[in-house]
Amino acid sequence: MIIDKIALVLTIVGALNWGSIGLFQFDIVAWICGGPATLFARIIYTVVALAGIWCISLLFRETDEVVSNSAR
Secondary structure (H helix, E strand, O other): OHHHHHHHHHHHHHHHHHHHHHHHOOOHHHHHHOOOOOHHHHHHHHHHHHHHHHHHHHHOOOHHHHHHHHOO
16 A cells, blocks of 8 residues: 555654664654644654554555555
8 A cells, every 4th residue: 555655664764864864863753844833744754653553554564465455
């Protein structure tokens, strides 16, 4: 499904942002949006969190379903 791919991409973006915070103490989202408390940054953080929650469902899907969906 396309939503699975979008969720995975957003989760990867979130992971890269957390990696930059952990390694360099640099928040990419806050830098782009003008600070971590801006409305746009909070929207991005929320969308990435929702994508991560969606990706939890990937763990519990049948293997055949995941394979058949990725073949599309």
